[in-house]
Amino acid sequence: MLKHFRVKPQPEQVVPDLGAISLSLLERDATLPFTIRQLNNLPENVKQRLYRGLIPPTLLTRFAIDPIHWINTNKEPRVFLKADSNSGKVLITARNSSDSSDEFFALELADNSLNGIELNLIVLNDPASLRYSIDETEDGQPTMFGTLNRNLKAEEQAFHAGLAPGQVRAGLGVSRMVFEQIDTFLSMLGHRAYFLEPLTYASAWVFERRGFAYVRGHKLMDDIHHEFQPGGALYQCLDDGSPFRKREQAHTVRGRAWAIHDGILEALNVRWDKIRMVKQIGRNAGVETFPQAEY
């Protein structure tokens, strides 16, 4: 789970990986956490019943999807569950058409090596908004959301349309509801926390507002805020050297995020990686590394 995270020889009680959850296991201490792998080893109908609790029903009904059957009014499946037996991962996606690019919801949870939970992926897109192909190059190669390669033309369009780096569409504005749902689901499993690695500065800021603290990178976030102040090292790099480095970007979360995506952290001899965040179930850490920020 956590690199460099050392635990005591006798950590808190954890459930041994017993394959699937049995009735006798359910009857034991209700505070013992279950793993995703244990859920995935349950029969298909049981899995669907449990994983239904990961998607807010009101989000599905907004798109005329039945929250129980996961079908639309034409009885076409619109929610898809990938939770293979013996796998420690679960992926749930939802879309409002047969076109996979119309996906408005994607969520992947995974076990980590300490029986904790990782949030590997969360996508909350407005399928009615314009799509920007920042996720593939002009010749169709994947960019891994701009981390491996970049489609500069699409990124510039997305930037001017008010999107943050890594976004292919505008957001749905439902992250609060979805994170509350994740908290509820994981507390049902008996977990006290889950972890993620934010893709961008903007997503880290959003996760702060949703109650996350930092396992790694809190000081870096403070340093970034400090260096974006007038006279700071990052502020000085906003010199019109690229379309993503305008002076006014220092004042907004998205502006900073695009400049960082454009490599501005070289000025601090650091890179946007190894940032790791944690959400304590039911608790808000109250972190605010960019006070009174404008998004």
Added chain:
Amino acid sequence: MTSTHRITRAAHLESLNDFREFIKKQCARVPDINEEFLYDVQLAVDEACTNIMTHGYADLNPGSIILDLEIDPDELTVTLTDFGHSFEPSHTPIPDVDAPIEERALGGFGLFFILQSVDAMDYRVTEDGNKMILTKYLRKQLKENNEDRSET
């Protein structure tokens, strides 16, 4: 009635003052807490946070320290949560403060000061972080205050 308060800051030395001021502000609302009591709590938190910063997050890109303060009529409890290296307080030697000054080891007084400043200390490694729990009894102080008053 129990009151709970929380502050989260990055694990770097500039945050120490924020923690001190936060504790001072919350304790100011409790008439039974005197300056000596407050100083002891601030000292223990200072030392514990410094340990987290210098040892817990050593060689790591520092994360957060979450300070939870709980005040009830009997006691004040500070829980410090971090996500760095854990440590085992029972394996940490307590310095010999009675030894001649030239024979004393440099450093190593952090845990000693913490134990001197609070009434109880607990340390746990949990799924949601390493937790150091510092407790200082208010009843004891109230009793001492009353005794002081009766003597004057």
